[in-house]
Amino acid sequence: MMGNPTPIAGIPLPSDASFFLAFIAVHLAAGLTAVIAGAFAMLNRKRPGRHTQAGTVYYWALAAVFVTMSVLAFSRWSEDYHLFILGLLSFVAATIGRTARQKLWPSWLRIHMTGMAVSYIVMITAPLCG
Secondary structure, eight states: OOSOOEEETTEEESOOOHHHHHHHHHHHHHHHHHHHHHHHHHHSOSSTTHHHHHHHHHHHHHHHHHHHHHHHHHHTHHHHHHHHHHHHHHHHHHHHHHHHHHHTOTTHHHHHHHHHHHHHHHHHHGGGGO
């Protein structure tokens, strides 16, 4: 990354390059959307409607988090490779959970709940590992 380290809201960012800051902004917006939608899906009744809509928003917001995180991690691989691994684990867990429900695998409910829960937990804790 080119540019100077810049503190924003007390968090030192490794660059003030506009490309980097744009990815950070999209990453944060998608992450906040995923956190809220995931919590909403967990707290609503498990039936078509609010739960499934919130779950869909969660999954696609998590996909955006994964894409932006990947770009950011690859740009500083030696410092952030562990965040890529956590992001990959979170997205894979959500994909397994979502696919189990869509394809109605045997024991789909257990797989869906486990996949989505693991995904959410890893997503929430990954920034603490940065």
